[in-house]
Amino acid sequence: xxxMPEGTQRESTNSSMHATAQLEDGIVPDPSLPPTSVDESxxxxxxxxWTPAKIALWAAxxxxxxxxxxxxxxxxxxxxxxxxxxxxSVCTYLIGYRFYSKVIERYLLKPNDRRATPAEYKADGKDxxxxxxxxxxxxxxxxxxGAGPLVGPVIAAQMGYLPGTIxxxxxxVLAGAVQDYLVLFFSMRRGGRSLGxxxxxxxxxxxxxxxxxxxxxxxxxxxxxxxxxxxxxxGESPWGVFSVGMTIPIALFMGVYxxxxxxxxxxxxxxxxFVLLMAAIIGGGAVAGTEWGAAFFHLDKVTxxxxxxxxxxxxxxxxxxxxxxxxxxxxxxxxxxxxxMLALAIIVxxxxxxxxxxxxxxxxxNGPVFSGAVFPFLFVTIACGxxxxxxxxxxxxxxxxxxxxxxxTRLIGYGGMLMESFVAIMALVAAISIDxxxxxxxxxPVALTGGTVETAAAWVNGxxxxxxxxxxxxxxxTAKDVGEQSIVSRSGGAPTLAVGLAHIMQQFIGGxxxxxxxxHFAIMFEALFILTAVDAGTRVARFMLQDSIGNFVPKFKExxxxxxxxxxxxxxxxxxxxxxxxxxxxxxxxxxxxFPLFGIANQLLAAxxxxxxxxxxxxxxxxxxxxxxxxxxxxxxxxxxxxxxxxIFSPVPxxxxxxxxxxxAKALADGKTSFGTAKTQAAMEAxxxxxxxxxxxxxxxxxxxxxxxxTAVMATIKALRNTAAGLPxxxxxxxxxxxxxxAPAGFVPTAAERDLVTEWNQxxxxxxxxxxxxx
Amino acid sequence: xxxxxxxxxxxxxxxxxGYLGAVLGADAYRxxxxxxxxxxxxxxxxTEREFWRxxxxxxxxxxxxxxx
Numbered sequence: 001x002x003x004m005p006e007g008t009q010r011e012s013t014n015s016s017m018h019a020t021a022q023l024e025d026g027i028v029p030d031p032s033l034p035p036t037s038v039d040e041s042x043x044x045x046x047x048x049x050w051t052p053a054k055i056a057l058w059a060a061x062x063x064x065x066x067x068x069x070x071x072x073x074x075x076x077x078x079x080x081x082x083x084x085x086x087x088x089s090v091c092t093y094l095i096g097y098r099f100y101s102k103v104i105e106r107y108l109l110k111p112n113d114r115r116a117t118p119a120e121y122k123a124d125g126k127d128x129x130x131x132x133x134x135x136x137x138x139x140x141x142x143x144x145x146g147a148g149p150l151v152g153p154v155i156a157a158q159m160g161y162l163p164g165t166i167x168x169x170x171x172x173v174l175a176g177a178v179q180d181y182l183v184l185f186f187s188m189r190r191g192g193r194s195l196g197x198x199x200x201x202x203x204x205x206x207x208x209x210x211x212x213x214x215x216x217x218x219x220x221x222x223x224x225x226x227x228x229x230x231x232x233x234x235g236e237s238p239w240g241v242f243s244v245g246m247t248i249p250i251a252l253f254m255g256v257y258x259x260x261x262x263x264x265x266x267x268x269x270x271x272x273x274f275v276l277l278m279a280a281i282i283g284g285g286a287v288a289g290t291e292w293g294a295a296f297f298h299l300d301k302v303t304x305x306x307x308x309x310x311x312x313x314x315x316x317x318x319x320x321x322x323x324x325x326x327x328x329x330x331x332x333x334x335x336x337x338x339x340x341m342l343a344l345a346i347i348v349x350x351x352x353x354x355x356x357x358x359x360x361x362x363x364x365x366n367g368p369v370f371s372g373a374v375f376p377f378l379f380v381t382i383a384c385g386x387x388x389x390x391x392x393x394x395x396x397x398x399x400x401x402x403x404x405x406x407x408x409t410r411l412i413g414y415g416g417m418l419m420e421s422f423v424a425i426m427a428l429v430a431a432i433s434i435d436x437x438x439x440x441x442x443x444x445p446v447a448l449t450g451g452t453v454e455t456a457a458a459w460v461n462g463x464x465x466x467x468x469x470x471x472x473x474x475x476x477x478t479a480k481d482v483g484e485q486s487i488v489s490r491s492g493g494a495p496t497l498a499v500g501l502a503h504i505m506q507q508f509i510g511g512x513x514x515x516x517x518x519x520h521f522a523i524m525f526e527a528l529f530i531l532t533a534v535d536a537g538t539r540v541a542r543f544m545l546q547d548s549i550g551n552f553v554p555k556f557k558e559x560x561x562x563x564x565x566x567x568x569x570x571x572x573x574x575x576x577x578x579x580x581x582x583x584x585x586x587x588x589x590x591x592x593x594x595f596p597l598f599g600i601a602n603q604l605l606a607a608x609x610x611x612x613x614x615x616x617x618x619x620x621x622x623x624x625x626x627x628x629x630x631x632x633x634x635x636x637x638x639x640x641x642x643x644x645x646x647x648i649f650s651p652v653p654x655x656x657x658x659x660x661x662x663x664x665a666k667a668l669a670d671g672k673t674s675f676g677t678a679k680t681q682a683a684m685e686a687x688x689x690x691x692x693x694x695x696x697x698x699x700x701x702x703x704x705x706x707x708x709x710x711t712a713v714m715a716t717i718k719a720l721r722n723t724a725a726g727l728p729x730x731x732x733x734x735x736x737x738x739x740x741x742x743a744p745a746g747f748v749p750t751a752a753e754r755d756l757v758t759e760w761n762q763x764x765x766x767x768x769x770x771x772x773x774x775x
Numbered sequence: 776x777x778x779x780x781x782x783x784x785x786x787x788x789x790x791x792x793g794y795l796g797a798v799l800g801a802d803a804y805r806x807x808x809x810x811x812x813x814x815x816x817x818x819x820x821x822t823e824r825e826f827w828r829x830x831x832x833x834x835x836x837x838x839x840x841x842x843x
């Protein structure tokens with residue numbers, strides 16, 4: 001490292017670029033290197049200069065976005081074209097990214113490119129590696145986006161398209177992307193520390209422990225409900241069971257290929273895996289068409305759930321190279337491909353949407369797909385895509401160890417989340433492009449639809465929804481088109497999205513003959529994303545449990561100690577497996593009662609993450625900018641705590657777990673043999689048991705989260721008081737070190753960044769990197 | 776001779792494939808070698824096979840989260 005005396009400035013031809021060397025950030029850059037940051041004043045003047053072309057561009061974006069929002073929200077025609085969803089979202093994202101995330105950067109986070117990132121000062125060529133910003137953007141996006149944004153918006157479409165659209169687009173700009181950006185930045189400043197470690201440091205033992213326990217429980221719920229989505233999509237579907245089942249041997253083959261045959265040929269094996277995957281989808285149709293295939297792969301939901309539980313345990317104890325790593329390659333490969341394809345298809349096909357902006361259920365709390373009013377239940381039904389607490393675990397995991405320059409956190413953290421939000425919007429568009437009658441027949445529980453095409457059609461037509469009139473023939477024909485035996489009561493969001501996607505894609509490629517392929521293609525990638533999340537979630541939760549038990553029994557902290565690893569894996573799998581089985585066998589329709597718990601859990605995690613960010617932000621910024629963190633935190637807290645209170649205290653049985661519990665318990669006590677949708681005494685007992693567990697889970701979540709929020713607010717007040725009194729706050733950041741590299745911050749480099757890159761390129765390559773010689 | 780158009784298409788295709796590969800982490804070994812070289816180690820670097828073994832084996836004890 002350079003050891004020139006402090007304040008020494010390097011001779012330079014363009015001295016204005018190097019004024020930053022005089023900044024008082026305690027960093028002594030190596031004088032032999034070009035500057036590692038664009039000069040503050042140069043950047044400032046570039047950002048604040050509004051040329052006519054720049055003004056025209058942003059005016060056009062704002063105008064197009066405004067027109068699109070007008071078409072979606074104000075115009076009440078028969079139909080609305082899907083392209084307006086694309087314009088409204090993309091224009092709003094651009095404005096949010098250019099203006100709001102800049103405010104956060106400038107006034108709250110204040111990144112300093114003169115400072116080395118962990119990827120630089122901890123570089124080991126393995127875990128801490130400087131990664132090109134565009135590559136890391138894709139990498140981070142693939143880690144945060146999965147089945148979540150594809151499922152929530154579909155279920156929320158019960159309320160009409162507008163409430164969900166507004167929440168997804170506005171929510172991400174003001175809350176979801178803010179959370180991801182802050183957590184990523186703060187973790188990066190702390191050498192890539194995890195959310196749990198940061199909570200412990202900032203909130204103390206009580207807050208930290210509550211955050212850890214809450215995170216663990218929340219992960220169990222999230223994994224269980226994702227698994228439930230897969231089970232619902234595969235139940236009684238021989239084609240789906242075959243093709244998704246084939247992903248296991250395909251992944252095993254890829255794992256062996258990479259380990260023993262051609263190590264490191266990741267792209268090659270991913271392509272082979274992709275071809276095999278397509279073959280499995282096509283083969284699934286042929287197999288399901290034969291008599292033995294239809295019989296052998298026709299499994300009921302309980303069997304599939306048990307299969308998934310056993311699979312989950314085995315997958316979590318197998319070595320990573322054999323199953324998880326190859327499937328992760330496949331999943332990432334599919335993720336990027338599918339999203340590009342879906343966006344292209346929607347832009348090319350531009351389907352007309354007949355779903356109303358606000359449906360009949362927007363003003364009621366007894367919708368068949370999920371119960372509860374718009375506030376707060378819409379905001380917990382759509383978590384991923386608008387505000388997802390789970391991202392805080394990713395943004396404080398791998399990504400901060402790969403960031404090249406501090407200023408790139410805005411592109412990767414904020415920008416990455418905007419991208420996920422766009423996926424959620426496209427999923428919403430795909431789901432609402434199908435007929436509304438079919439939507440309700442697919443998403444209502446069997447208890448309401450009766451399970452057959454005749455009863456389902458009669459029930460849907462009896463709902464009194466405007467413009468809805470379906471026949472049993474329509475439902476049977478749709479099922480036939482997508483190669484399924486039935487589409488009635490295929491709740492969980494995934495099958496509805498798959499029908500919507502098949503509907504759009506067949507207009508793009510292949511026509512009706514290809515609908516069955518596209519349907520199973522969609523089911524396949526959703527299942528692939530979810531299985532990867534289930535695997536990884538089980539593993540992460542197991543390590544968290546091992547570390548927690550390790551505080552009392554130190555032996556458990558040894559991650560390679562097999563009995564400890566197996567025991568903790570078994571505990572985690574048993575935990576999510578129990579919730580999954582409860583959902584599968586629930587007489588009230590598992591998704592319909594459990595999905596709110598998924599959203600509440602995810603957003604309570606967001607509230608926890610934002611609380612930690614608030615406590616950190618209070619130490620580094622003035623009170624007047626704390627609203628950037630406080631506003632989304634307050635919103636998430638109000639939504640989730642209100643939703644939890646409804647779930648705990650509501651006297652309406654459809655909404656409150658304990659009210660439902662009391663109603664069924666009373667019916668049992670009265671000696672009834674059937675009550676509501678439970679047709680047997682055993683089913684009634686199941687409802688009593690399930691609602692009791694769900695109710696207590698809600699209580700535990702909300703209590704833990706309130707503890708975290710209260711400790712965070714206390715830490716925040718303490719930090720603000722210290723600042724006011726002129727006392728220093730304890731700083732948990734890693735010490736600042738001088739950076740020795742430069743890279744632009746955004747997708748498109750600015751003029752000043754291009755000049756600097758040129759200057760670096762002219763610098764002898766051998767002198768650019770630090771010769772540390774350690775290890 | 777290939778026409779310039781074909782070359783442009785090939786270059787574009789290679790660019791996309793290179794980007795996808797980098798997102799998947801296919802260039803991890805190359806980056807490890809670069810780091811090894813730049814940090815002035817005297818010991819020989821891991822071979823490609825050893826590197827990938829080490830990489831996946833370390834993931835066994837430090838799992839990466841995958842979101843919903």
